[in-house]
Amino acid sequence: MNLADAFAASARLDLNKPALFWGEEEFSYGQLLVQTLWVAEQLRVKFKIQPGDRIGIWLKNCPQFVPALFGVLQADAVVVPINNFLKPAEVSFIVANAGINVLITDESMHESLQKLQVLQPALRALKVETLQTDEPRKSKIVNRKSQDLAVIIYTSGTTGHPKGAMLSHDNIWHNVQSCRKVLEAAGHDRFVVLLPMFHSFMMTVGIFLPLLVNGSIVVVKSLHPPKNILAEIIQHKATLLPAVPQFFRMLTSDSVPANLPLRLCISGGAPLPGEILKEFTAKFPIPLLEGYGLSESSPVASFNPLHGPWKAGSIGVPIYDVEMSIQDDTGKILGPDETGEVCIRGKNVMLGYWQQPDETAEVMRGDWLLTGDIGHVDADGYYYITDRKKDMLLVNGINVYPREIEEVLYQFKGVKEAAVIGVPDARKGEQAVAYLSVNDGVTLDEKALLQFVRERLADYKVPKKVVILPALPRNSTGKILKTALRQMAA
Secondary structure (H helix, E strand, C coil): CCCHHHHHHHHHHCCCCCCEEECCCEHHHHHHHHHHHHHHHHHHHHCCCCCCCCCCCCCCCCCCCHHHHHHHHCCCCCEEEECCCCCCCHHHHHHHHHCCCEEEEEEHHHHHHHHHHHHHHCCCEECCCCCCCCCCCCCCCCCCCCCCEEEEECCCCCCCCEEEEEHHHHHHHHHHHHEEEHHCCCCCCCCECCCCCCCCHHHHHHHHHHHCCCEEEEECCCCCCCHHHHHHHCCCCCCCCEEHHHHHHHHHHCCCCCCCCCCCCEECCCCCCHHHHHHHHHCCCEEEEEEEECHHHHEEECCCCCCCCCCCCCCCEECCCCEEEECCCCCCCCCCCCCCCEEEEEEECCCCCCCCHHHHHHHCCEEEEEEEEEEEEEECCEEEEEEHHHHCCCCCCCCCCCCHHHHHHCCCCEEEEEEEEEEEEEECCCEEEEEECCCCCCCHHHHHHHHHHHHCCCCCHCCEEEEECCCCCCCCCCCECCHHHHHHHC
């Protein structure tokens, strides 16, 4: 099964059914399918692309993203979704590395595109502001097989340059089917698309999943102010909301009604602090369940069971057709409550990094994907992430996990955001430093905060310093950028 055929089959179940909501506009499955075929025809006829060519998609969240995505696949090509927050010089690396010669974009990216084309003169652009809605002359059969490359997702690399995780049609198809079972997703569901569509989490859970099960997506037109998001959730009777933790904290404010139409909220993209889960659960009768994954695993690997039991702080259990384990550095599988690296295997695991065999070898041990995350599994098979391997501190030779300190900081009244990093210390090797932002109108008593932490954690885990910022630096999907905090500390 390839993804283009899967989308066409889903669309033909009911061509008149609304597939996508965009403010006051509605797009039916029939419209999106015709637009998909138009994009594919443009790529084949006008741009003369060949099977397996890499085609970039550089768009902000918009309805055109969907036919661009499926149109590339329909044309037997490979999708390279590009972060629309990147600067032209950063995009130039991806274009060169992936060998992209056609970029699907629109007028909103015009200025950036001009700068990019100076750096990449051979790059051609297919603009998709107004997509053709007449049936193309001929709909060519897709020749890509399930094991063929479908998507290359660029993910941040340790060398400073991003790496392209290669996902086959089969990788994504299996992940979609596993998520369908876990979330009990069906044609009546309407998924909120709030996070960037170029991101692996949103692409699988927010686009492929709902549209391959004949559901609908509510692409939020304007994120600011946040009440716009709520208005669209209510207006379009959305049922599933995938988002990042800080959005769920926003929902707990008094101005948000408790009777939303949602049946399920999914937290991903970053660890869900226990305090946010506690506040959300106290207000809403809606489950807020944490999952886990990474681009290299298409991306979902684990999820808290829909009908429970749920465990606070846990990323849940492996989803269907996915195996997980905790391993030490030699590859030995560790037992319950032993700390080691979280490893994943299954049909969702990537083919490797595009043209980077050495980097691929570093993260694969046999058929196990090494995630770089430190954690443990309990006796019931529930997994917990303690921290990133590279974020772990060594204080007097003892492992210290920033996540543990952050969870305590979030419990202190007035703390809005918390991130802990390690800084070099001549005497202890490393010491923890906490970066915080606070709720409006709050003046933080640093002495009281440190005493609060000291009462709950060993002395060597207490931050040596607290830095208050107006807001913590985040990437486009809401993940706190600890690299930026380390630069600040340096």
